[in-house]
Amino acid sequence: MTHTTHTLEELAKETRMGGAGTETSAREVRRIDLTDFDRRKEEITGELWAAATDIGFFQLVNHGIGPDVVDRAFADAEAFFALPEHTKARHALKKGLNSGWESMTQVRPSVNTPDQKESYQVTRPHMDGLWPDDALPGFRGRVLDFEARCRDLAMRVLSCFADGLGLPDGFFTRAHDPASPNYQSTLRMLHYFAVPADAVVPANVWRAGAHTDFDCLTLLFQRAGQGGLQVCPGKEAEAQEWTPVEPDGSVITCNIGDMLMRWSDDRLPSNFHRVRSPGPGDDRSARHSIAFFAQADRDVVIEGPEGRYPPITAADYIQQRIAANFAR
Numbered sequence: 001m002t003h004t005t006h007t008l009e010e011l012a013k014e015t016r017m018g019g020a021g022t023e024t025s026a027r028e029v030r031r032i033d034l035t036d037f038d039r040r041k042e043e044i045t046g047e048l049w050a051a052a053t054d055i056g057f058f059q060l061v062n063h064g065i066g067p068d069v070v071d072r073a074f075a076d077a078e079a080f081f082a083l084p085e086h087t088k089a090r091h092a093l094k095k096g097l098n099s100g101w102e103s104m105t106q107v108r109p110s111v112n113t114p115d116q117k118e119s120y121q122v123t124r125p126h127m128d129g130l131w132p133d134d135a136l137p138g139f140r141g142r143v144l145d146f147e148a149r150c151r152d153l154a155m156r157v158l159s160c161f162a163d164g165l166g167l168p169d170g171f172f173t174r175a176h177d178p179a180s181p182n183y184q185s186t187l188r189m190l191h192y193f194a195v196p197a198d199a200v201v202p203a204n205v206w207r208a209g210a211h212t213d214f215d216c217l218t219l220l221f222q223r224a225g226q227g228g229l230q231v232c233p234g235k236e237a238e239a240q241e242w243t244p245v246e247p248d249g250s251v252i253t254c255n256i257g258d259m260l261m262r263w264s265d266d267r268l269p270s271n272f273h274r275v276r277s278p279g280p281g282d283d284r285s286a287r288h289s290i291a292f293f294a295q296a297d298r299d300v301v302i303e304g305p306e307g308r309y310p311p312i313t314a315a316d317y318i319q320q321r322i323a324a325n326f327a328r
């Protein structure tokens, strides 16, 4: 068996995921309580592993990032997006580096239309010229602090997966080193545009088209009442049955990305998800979310314990996916 075309296979699969499909709430998105993490790590690892391999998406509760900190991060994100277009344009996306602001440029291979959103990416080593220091004093420091908290939490969760995979202590923490110039984990603030009351949204226009994430692990913060996220576990991919993830400001929704799927020799599956546009009876106001993507440092070689796929650097891996996902 050869897997040299792995990434291309993923893309081919993605192009088949653009249809409306059907909706089911038969599946639960499990909640994992991180209280007393160090003492309960083995038990938590069992729960995380079961949720990750069963449904793929899971939610963290009592995760240690307080509501005031999360509210502050959303307030900062909203303040950034409220800046005039020409100010945001001064901090435009450095595409290959996943840093800076973009609007309507992400085109998922599943749907071929731009996501109806703007986003601001923070990837530590590449932020020169991208901070709105004049317009938003204090923004830089708070956002970097939030990024660090997200990373610490992601490393805790990944350390459980390392245990499950039989990898050494600290394995993923060493692979995501914020002091390294090769660091490429990203904090992403998202603003999905309000939809005018009289607008009819075409079926192929999504807030975020169906996709899997490129990374190892995603932490997603949502706001209560701002729904639309739907997931489709691998098992249902052919049937295209989508389950809504109800937003709850106190939990962090997590999913495995393609990088960890490959790194685990497919034992930990990534999952398709999407954000649908508001339908006729839905709230049409703007939607905000914040995602942290744990992506191994550029120079780290992704190679599973069983060697199922050829080794590839994390830089090459992410590059292939960015190239397929952005219009310009």
Ligand SMILES: O=C(O)CCC(=O)C(=O)O
Pocket: 188, 190, 208, 213, 220, 222, 229, 273, 274, 275, 288, 289, 290, 291
């Ligand atoms: O905004 C959301 O709820 C999901 C965002 C997402 O899936 C992504 O940016 O990869």
Ligand SMILES: [Fe+2]
Pocket: 211, 212, 213, 273
């Ligand atoms: Fe995603």
